[in-house]
Amino acid sequence: MSKGIQYQYKEGNLSASEPNKLKAENLHSEEMILNLGPQHPSTHGVLRLEVLMEGEIVKEVVPHIGYLHRCFEKHAENLPYNQIIPFVDRLDYVAAMNNEHVYAMGxxxxxxIEEQIPKRVEYARVLVAELNRIASHFIAIGTYGMDIGAFTPFFWIMRDREHIMRLLEWASGARLLYNYIWIGGLFYDLPIGFEEKCEEFVRYIxxxxxxxxxxxINNKxxxxxxxxxxxxxxxLAINCGVTGPMLRASxxxxxxxxxxxxxVYPALDFEVPIGEGKMGKVGDxxxxTYVRYLELHESIKIIEQCLVQLKGDHKRTRDFDPQALVPKKIRPKMQDLYVRGEIPKGELGFFFRADGRNDFPFRCKCRSCSFVNLSVLPEISKGILVADLIAIIGSLDVVMGEVDR
Known part of the structure; x- marks a missing residue:
């Protein structure tokens, strides 16, 4: 390496809070700064990566976020609890049902009233959440293949995902942002014939x-x-708070x-896949990608069990009232509460502070798994080729709506 101009950047000591350390006057003669994004397809949304490179070797990566910021938490503190659900949809917008499930549960x-929710409602919630989990993993796997040059799997996956989108649109009336899982129940019971159509989908998929x-997956x-x-x-995954398929892959x-x-997950039979390093090292x-693929099979198993319950012990009834347990003004007693759930990308958590006087939260904080998972990117991207940086970004499966909540 040419001695060139001396600069102040230190190996492994660069953070997103110090972006001005990457300046042209601080670089060696063979180093350069490359910007990926914020609107590059392979950055999976409006993410900008400032990359310090020596030739094609990546020395440091600084993620710059905030281009999609929509003030979710401030909106939530100025709306009644039941009106926050459409904003929750817009966090991880390819897994809106899962977001709603966690929020409503909190x-x-x-x-x-958590123990008073009818079992039919709980099985219907898990059914639509697992359908949405498959749709989310389809997006993750399909777009990842396209990131590194495989177009055909993306087209096939989007074709199959369309069946899920039609089912969820039938149930909720919306294609992507559903507002279907409500506090105390559902927007309405599943449409007549929904269970039979789901069974057709399972046989097809x-x-x-x-x-x-x-x-x-097994392509050379x-x-x-x-x-x-x-x-x-x-x-490293544990210390950084990584969750979901990324943690399980490690x-x-x-x-x-x-x-x-x-x-009702404790009553359901499914496995939790983990990475085993079959093709390389554990956690690569x-x-x-393989863990997400295996989770597709487990979600289908859960869906099949939910359908058995919905058509057996918990059939639809004429007196279904989605809001029977909930007063018109939702006003919890004074308390702090943190609730969490497993969405397709990891742990989604909501912290609530209720003051006992108002029908909107005094404080509503979202713990975003995409935000936390993205934080490991600088640590696992040192010394790689720039082409591999694209492969790493895609494997994180971040959604910027959740990062820039």
Missing amino acids: VERMLG KPKFQELEEIL IFIDRTANVGVLPLD GLRYDLRRVDGYS CWDR
Whole structure:
């Protein structure tokens, strides 16, 4: 390396709070600063990465966020509890049902009505949440393949995802942002014939998983591009607060549906996949993709069990009232509460502070899994090729609506 001009940047000592350290006058002669984003397709939204490079080798990465900021928490502190749900939808906007489920569960816990929610409602919530989990993982896997040059899997996945979008639109009336899971129940019961259509979808989608594994997951080019790339050690993942498929890909069998056992998940039979380093090292980009792929199978198992319950012990009734347990003005007693749930990208948490006098939260703080998962990017991107940086970003599966909440 040329000695060039001396500069003040120190290896491993650069953070997003010190972006001005990357200045042209501080660089060696063979170094350069490259900006990825904020509107590059491979940054998965309006994310800007400031990359210090020496040739094609990445030395430091500084994520710059905030381009999509929409003041979710300040909005939430100025709206009644029931009117916040459409804003919750817009956090991880490709998994809105999962967001709603966690939020509604938190308010119900504050009101002390969590145990009174009808079982049919709980099974319907889990059913639509798992459908949305599959749709979210489809987006993650399909767009990731396209990031590194595989177009066909993306088209196939979007074709299959469309079946889920139509089912959720049928239930809620909306295609992407549903406002379906309400505090105390649902917007309305599942449409007549919904369970039968879900069974048709399950029969259709199972063979498609095998096709996806053959064309993408076990594709030699895909393996060469993702195995041993972006390895996230388990201790680093834990210390950074990483959750969801990223944490499980690093080898820890940790899923809040099992750990916390909320809703009817304790009554359901499903496995928690983890990364095993089959194609490279545990916690690499391939493992993260493979864990999401395995979770597709587990979500189908959960859906099948929910359908059995909805058509058996918990059939629809004429007297279904989605808001029977909830007063018109939702006013929890004075308390602080943190509630969390397993959405497709990890742990989504809401902290509530209720003052006991108003029908809107005094404080509503969102713990975003995409925000936390993105924080490990600088640590696992040092010394790699710039092409591998794109592979690492895609494997994180961040949604900027949740990062810039």
